[in-house]
Amino acid sequence: MAGKLNFSLVSPERELFNGLVDQVDAPGSEGDFGVLAGHAPFMTALKEGPVRVYNGGAVVTYEVRGGFADVTPEGLTILAEHAVEAI
Structure with a gap:
């Protein structure tokens, strides 16, 4: 089984995930x-x-507008200019 990815999604307002x-x-x-x-x-x-x-097996979608993604050995961080969870 493959390992898990440490993921963080952050907008200026708050950390979404x-x-x-x-x-x-x-x-x-x-x-x-x-x-x-x-x-x-x-x-x-x-x-x-x-x-x-x-x-x-679950998929959660966020809508982002701009920002940066940084993949490191520790995981993925997305710093979005704007992000919201899609409904």
């Missing part, structure tokens, strides 16, 4: 990307679009 997940898909400025545990480190700007968080 912080925890262990299976996968995160995000809208990078140079193309959409997905991150699993053990992904190679990188940093990219984000464009407007959905961030999908997969965990145990």
Whole structure:
């Protein structure tokens, strides 16, 4: 079984999510990307679009507008200019 990814989604107003997940898909400025545990480190700007968080068969979607994604050996952090949970 694959390991879990430590993921944090933060907007200027508040932290929307912080925890262990299976996968995160995000809208990078140079193309959409997905991150699993053990992904190679990188940093990219984000464009407007959905961030999908997969965990145990469930999917939660957040709508983001701008910001940055930072993948490190410790996990993925998204610092969004604006983010809300999609309904």
